Every structure is written in C-alpha cells, then in structure tokens.
Amino acid sequence: MTDPVRAHAGPDGAGAPVAEGLELKTAMQGFAQEFDAFQADITRKLSQQEERLTMLDRKTALSPARPVLMSADAGETLHHKAFDAYLRRGDDTAMRGLELEAKGLNTQIAADGGYLVDPETASVIRSALTSTASIRAIASVVTVESTSFDVLVDHTDVSTGWATETGTIAESDTPKIDRIPIRLHELSAMPKASQRLLDDSAFDIEGWLAGRIASKFARAEASAFIHGDGVDKPRGFLDHATVEDADWEWGSLGYIATGANGDFAAVNAADAIVDLVYALDATYRANGVFVMNSKTAGAVRKMKDADGRFLWSDGLAAGEPARLMGYPVLVAEDMPDIAADSYAIAFGDFAAGYTIAERPDMRVLRDPFSAKPHVLFYATKRVGGDVSDFKAIKLLKFGLN
Numbered sequence: 001m002t003d004p005v006r007a008h009a010g011p012d013g014a015g016a017p018v019a020e021g022l023e024l025k026t027a028m029q030g031f032a033q034e035f036d037a038f039q040a041d042i043t044r045k046l047s048q049q050e051e052r053l054t055m056l057d058r059k060t061a062l063s064p065a066r067p068v069l070m071s072a073d074a075g076e077t078l079h080h081k082a083f084d085a086y087l088r089r090g091d092d093t094a095m096r097g098l099e100l101e102a103k104g105l106n107t108q109i110a111a112d113g114g115y116l117v118d119p120e121t122a123s124v125i126r127s128a129l130t131s132t133a134s135i136r137a138i139a140s141v142v143t144v145e146s147t148s149f150d151v152l153v154d155h156t157d158v159s160t161g162w163a164t165e166t167g168t169i170a171e172s173d174t175p176k177i178d179r180i181p182i183r184l185h186e187l188s189a190m191p192k193a194s195q196r197l198l199d200d201s202a203f204d205i206e207g208w209l210a211g212r213i214a215s216k217f218a219r220a221e222a223s224a225f226i227h228g229d230g231v232d233k234p235r236g237f238l239d240h241a242t243v244e245d246a247d248w249e250w251g252s253l254g255y256i257a258t259g260a261n262g263d264f265a266a267v268n269a270a271d272a273i274v275d276l277v278y279a280l281d282a283t284y285r286a287n288g289v290f291v292m293n294s295k296t297a298g299a300v301r302k303m304k305d306a307d308g309r310f311l312w313s314d315g316l317a318a319g320e321p322a323r324l325m326g327y328p329v330l331v332a333e334d335m336p337d338i339a340a341d342s343y344a345i346a347f348g349d350f351a352a353g354y355t356i357a358e359r360p361d362m363r364v365l366r367d368p369f370s371a372k373p374h375v376l377f378y379a380t381k382r383v384g385g386d387v388s389d390f391k392a393i394k395l396l397k398f399g400l401n
Contacts, residue, residue: 133332134222135237138289138350140388142357144184149357151180151388178250182357184384185233187220189213192374210364213379217362223334225356225385234385237354237393238336238343244401245279245394253387254279255343255395262340262398270303270311272396276347277325279394284349288327291346293335300324300345338398345396353392358383 142149154177191209221234228236237253245254256279258272259265265272280288292300301312313323321328327347336342359382367376387393 133330134218135225135291135330135332135350135354136222136356138291138330139225139354139356139385140351142355143360144357145359146184148181148183149355149384151182151355151386153178153180153389180355180386180388182234182355182384182386182388184357184359184382186380186382187217187233188378188380189216190376190378192371192376195368195373195375198375209377210379213364213377214362217379217381221383221385222332225354226332226334228385230386234356234383235387236385237346237387238395240387240390242343242395242397250390253390253393253395255397257397257399257401259400260398261400262338262342264299264303264398268306270305273300273303273311273325273345276345276394276396277327280348281391284352284392287349287351288347289350290324290327290329291332291335291350292329292344293333293337294331295337296335296344297322297329297331299338341397341399343395343397346393347396348393349389350393353387353389354385355388356383356385 191213193209224234224236226236226238228234229239241252242255243249243252245256248254256272256276258269264270277285277288297312301310303311305311311325312329315321315323321330323329335346336344338344362379362381365378365380367378370376
C-alpha cells in the first residue's frame with residue numbers, strides 16, 4: 001500500500017514539510033486538550049479557594065475576639081488581601097512582606113509593641129490601672145485663653161454699728177481686695193512609635209497613645225495640685241505654710257493636731273476628726289469634703305464614735321462617694337500617708353478654697369519627620385492651680401501639736 005506522505009514527495013524529498021505540519025497540528029491539538037484540562041482544573045481550584053475565603057470571612061466576622069486589621073483605603077483586611085493575592089495570582093510578595101514586617105518591626109521586643117501585630121491578640125489593649133483621682137473633681141475649674149488667671153478675694157468686712165435716730169453714724173471701714181494670680185504652666189509629653197508599627201498594628205495606636213498621654217497628664221496634675229511648688233507647675237495646697245488653727249491668719253492653712261505622733265490619739269481617736277470638721281466655718285462646712293489616700297481611709301474606716309457607731313459609711317448608690325461624718329470622701333492617692341507630723345487628711349470647701357485654671361484643650365502634634373522612621377507625638381497642656389481661699393481648707397496633723 002502506498003504511503004500517502006511519500007506519494008506527495010518528489011524525488012528531492014519535498015514532501016517532508018507536509019509531514020512536519022501534520023505532526024505539529026497533532027501536537028497542538030494535544031496541547032490544546034491539555035491546556036483546556038489545566039484551565040478547568042485552575043477554575044475549579046479558584047472556585048474552591050473562593051469558597052474557603054468566604055467561609056474565612058464569615059468566621060472572622062462572627063468571632064468577637066479577633067481584631068480586624070483594616071487597611072486605610074479599603075474594607076478588606078490586610079491579611080486577607082495578601083492571602084487572596086497569593087491564592088489568585090501566586091503572588092507571595094505580600095505574604096512575605098507581612099511576615100518580614102512582623103519580624104522587622106521596631107517591636108522585636110514584645111513589650112515594646114510586638115504583641116500588637118499578632119492578629120490573634122485580644123482586641124483591647126489593657127493597661128495597668130492607676131488611680132487618677134484628683135481634687136479637680138471638687139475644686140473650682142475655670143477655662144482661660146490667657147497665660148494667667150487672677151482670683152480676686154475680699155477677705156475683710158464692712159464695719160457696721162447700731163445708730164440712734166439723732167446720733168452720728170461712724171464711717172464704715174472700706175473692704176480690701178486681695179489678688180491671687182494663678183499662672184498657667186505647660187505640661188508636655190513626647191512618646192514615639194515606629195511608622196511600621198502604626199501601619200501594621202491591629203489597634204489604633206495613635207488613639208491609644210493619646211489616651212495614655214491624657215492619663216499621664218491627669219496623674220501629673222493630680223500630684224501637683226497637692227504637692228506642687230509652683231515652679232513650672234501648679235502650686236499644691238500642702239505647699240503653703242501651715243499654722244495651728246487657733247493662730248490662723250490669711251496666707252496659711254490652719255491645722256488640728258491628733259495629739260499623737262504619727263497616729264491618732266490612743267483614747268477617743270475620733271475626736272480629732274470631729275475637731276477638724278468644726279474647725280471649718282459653717283459657711284464652708286456645708287460644702288465640705290474629706291481628702292485622703294487609701295491607707296488613711298483604711299485606718300479611718302475602722303473608727304467608731306462613743307456609741308460604737310462607725311464614722312464611715314459607704315455610698316448608697318453606684319458611683320456615690322463614701323461619707324465620713326456625713327461628708328463626702330475623695331480618695332486621692334497623692335495625699336501623704338499617716339506619719340509623724342504629716343498632713344494626711346484635709347477637709348474643706350475646695351470649690352471655694354482651690355482654683356484650677358487651664359486652656360480648653362490638650363494639643364497633640366504628630367511629627368513623622370524629625371525622628372524617621374519613628375513618628376513623634378508631642379502633646380502639651382497648659383494648666384495652673386493654687387489656693388484661692390485660705391479659710392476654706394483645714395488640715396489634720398498627725399502630731400502632738
């Protein structure tokens with residue numbers, strides 16, 4: 001039987017290209033079939049991957065403990081976008097990038113931020129709780145736009161006298177005005193965080209830092225309102241001169257002594273508390289508040305009157321302060337502990353006795369340039385404070401006299 005290929009070939013073998021063309025066509029048909037099978041397989045795998053991603057998204061949305069890493073310009077999570085790119089296009093650049101960024105953060109020490117890039121971490125950053133109770137809650141707080149605030153105090157009285165119908169009337173003394181300047185001082189902080197940490201963290205780091213700054217400011221000013229010396233900071237009420245209440249004069253704070261060095265008196269210990277309350281004029285006593293720290297409150301809470309009743313009573317409703325002899329108690333940890341000659345308890349009308357002046361806002365400047373690759377957060381607040389009425393605050397001195 002004649003070979004059909006050779007039947008077309010001439011004496012010089014001209015039929016060879018025809019044979020090669022047939023082989024190429026056969027090869028192309030085989031390749032096309034294999035490619036179609038490959039494409040169908042890819043389509044099937046992509047469909048399965050789509051289903052897995054959908055299930056993953058649903059699980060993530062339903063899991064309240066899983067923090068969402070949102071990108072700045074899209075609703076997809078950073079990890080999902082990288083995973084999707086890897087699955088769809090075989091592009092593992094983003095996946096490697098996430099891994100390398102997690103390792104190359106300026107947070108290789110976990111406490112410095114390494115915890116924050118783990119997608120399985122808790123969704124809330126828990127900070128060690130620190131008491132920020134401040135006499136700001138009971139003092140007079142004014143908002144100013146200038147660099148100082150002047151408190152004008154009239155601490156004299158107009159003289160009066162009884163007059164008869166025909167008698168002469170003596171001229172009254174003119175009251176004198178005293179001026180107490182309260183200067184505003186700048187409280188500042190400048191923490192920093194790497195830009196990579198800000199980009200990759202599962203949390204609002206900038207908001208977290210702002211909260212931490214505000215908390216630190218609150219603690220700093222709370223201490224200054226009690227102990228501050230007035231030099232580049234508010235002046236605390238315990239920084240003023242103190243005298244025995246019987247010798248009190250304007251410009252100093254009067255005190256009542258417990259009668260025991262570094263303790264309450266061994267007999268009738270509660271009498272010192274009673275004496276402290278009634279050392280304050282009735283006008284101020286109506287708005288009186290006790291101020292002490294937790295250790296002192298623990299000692300006072302055990303005290304009873306002559307009839308065996310506790311002087312201390314807890315608030316009747318949530319958020320209501322405890323009361324001592326019927327007056328509210330502010331537990332401020334910056335008050336001194338009970339010790340020899342310490343002024344561990346204060347009592348007074350602080351709304352009249354202490355004034356806080358401040359600018360209306362706390363400013364936070366975000367500086368991404370000065371300390372590259374870190375971002376600096378320069379926060380400032382201007383605040384001042386001082387005693388505005390020396391008659392309105394009395395102290396309990398833990399000493400003999």
